[in-house]
Amino acid sequence: MIELVQMEVIDKRFPGVHALKGVDFSLRAGEVHALMGENGAGKSTLMKCLSGVYQPDGGRILVDGSEVALPSPRAAQDLGIGIIHQELALMRDLTVAQNIWIGREPRLSFGRIDERRQNADAAAIFAGMNVAMDPRAPVGSLTIARQQMVEIAKALSYRSRVLIMDEPTAALNDSEIAELFTIIRKLRAEGVGIVYISHKMDEIREISDRVTVMRDGEHVGTVEAADTPISKIITMMVGRELTDEAVTVPDLTIAETALEVRNLGRGRDLQKIGFSLKKGEILGFAGLMGAGRTELARAIFGAEPPDQGEIIVHGKPAKICTPADAVRLGIGYLSEDRKHYGLALGMDVRANIALASLPRYADRLGRIDEKQLAVIARDYIGRLAIRTPHDRQEVRLLSGGNQQKVVIAKWLLRDCDILIFDEPTRGIDVGAKAEIYRLLNDLAAQGKAIIVISSELPEVLRLSHRIAVMCEGRLTGILPGGASQEQIMALATQREDIAVSQTAGEIKWT
Known part of the structure; x- marks a missing residue:
């Protein structure tokens, strides 16, 4: 040639x-x-x-x-x-x-x-x-x-x-x-x-x-x-062989409920959605493009408030009209579009990690303790293996995987109990994916309640303890973590002609 x-x-x-x-x-x-x-x-x-x-x-x-x-x-x-x-x-x-x-x-x-x-x-x-x-x-x-x-x-x-x-x-x-x-x-x-x-x-x-x-x-x-x-x-x-680590599945029958959604709706995008999320659980959301998964996440987070329904946080009804309301209640949201909704690209790594927690590090005059922030930022850079020359590097100069880790660090510093990850590994390489998977499993083991939205079925199956499936704005079923891709697609397309195995008895139809 x-x-x-x-x-x-x-x-x-x-x-x-x-x-x-x-x-x-x-x-x-x-x-x-x-x-x-x-x-x-x-x-x-x-x-x-x-x-x-x-x-x-x-x-x-x-x-x-x-x-x-x-x-x-x-x-x-x-x-x-x-x-x-x-x-x-x-x-x-x-x-x-x-x-x-x-x-x-x-x-x-x-x-x-x-x-x-x-x-x-x-x-x-x-x-x-x-x-x-x-x-x-x-x-x-x-x-x-x-x-x-x-x-x-x-x-x-x-x-x-x-x-x-x-x-x-x-x-x-x-x-x-x-x-x-x-x-x-x-x-x-x-x-x-x-x-x-x-x-x-x-x-x-x-x-x-x-x-x-x-x-x-x-x-x-x-x-x-x-x-x-x-x-x-x-x-x-x-530069090394990647191996799948065993995931510890929590006993969800005794775990406390961190988040409950009842009859949540907004126009035609969301139609009477209801589910619960327990502490220590990773609840995956699957569905085809346009199913309403991101709209649901943004409704819970207050970015696009629902028209109807109720959100219960740690057993108490919550009024979430803005993202600030959600953050005060301990809910963090990693958007599928990190560059528009997760990062301030013109600011450095340190500032981005601190974005959701700045009031904690300011005195009564509003002056930020930069020395303390520097120590904290460097700690999270080390803990999450963020590849950056230093904490003052502009975030826009980092790779996509490292930008994603900066967003995660932001919500970890805020110490959110409920975390929503929308397409957490989009545009991320296989090595960084393995690190993100490990991190999500570690967070669940610490008792964090996690929602993961992903368009990649193998990712949903690998991470989730349960899998909620959506189709055209409706929650069509909740499957156990060991479900098959065929079962998920049956719910995602509402096709009854797709063969479902014996574990179909565990499907919760809605």
Whole structure:
């Protein structure tokens, strides 16, 4: 195969961080090359060097065998290198075609934009992708999956021969992932080289030709995907073998009830939800996208208060109208969107850990005891193994897994008795996932009452002592922790034609 890109001995430093240490990477025409590693391994930094976002401090980049300089993203685009970042960069109020051609709009006389041609050119790109898309549709009206297609079309509009995809399926469901993979295979057949960054092992096995693994800013190795067991790739990523630890299931018959929800409802999103949560229990919530799980969490936390129903906290009726009310009652919420709702990205690690507890460390004049906060922050950095050069590092510079740990530290410092984790491992690598799982089990063993919402059924099954299943705003059943994926899907889809095993007798139908 033709080598489209060669990156040789790439070095990159940031203040306090040696992000890339002499990394080699290559991409062939017509291949999907998976780039893997734990959070903070340097994957995104390496690809930002290839796409002109960063300039390396050492090494060289060759395109079609010739050394090139990439001083800006536009320079990379001009060479046919496109990148789709994990967080999509589209303008929601503009149309699909306007997003694709912004800054390069076809013009009529007197400088007017030729909207007819703009829409036609966008439609032609989608036709080549075998995707049905209205170029005139506002991007804000599209699902995340459809927005992902717009990003791909935008990259292809630059005649990209190299396409970098950073966690492209993080917010997609199974059918949307299948649609994306169809497009990837078509692009591969046309000779496009694709760099695929993901933490999902099943995807890597299905879509990639080669796999390159990075760890701590270094190139660990490159292997053929078809010939390499997943277990070996994981060992390359984390530098050790991961083993499942035995989970101690508490005796829930004698445990105190920490939280009870009765007939909770809000519009069509939530319909008479009722359940209880015991101290020391991990209650998993499963369901398809749009089932209402996040809406339920936000209702309990006061971010989107319910229209009806009752919330009981430690045996007493609770009036929760705002998140501040929930926090005062000892409820902490880790949002699925940590960057918007969990972190102050422009602030440092120390400040973010202390955010929910600042009044405790202020005197009567409101002055914060920074020395005490520094000691506390460093303690949690050590306890949760947060990878950061120091406690004054800006949170935005940390990897996704370490950002997640900072949010967890914030609620642990607040000493919340009830913790709601919404997609706790989204965008997190396999090693960090194992650490988060261990942490959740430790918290449950300490008597914390925990709700875990996850779109990954293996994760729900691995963590949960019981599993609540939702469908279209309703709680359709509660299963024991040893339930099967088929049982969960039967409740999540309300399909009676799915075979359920003998343990179905333990299902609580609602």
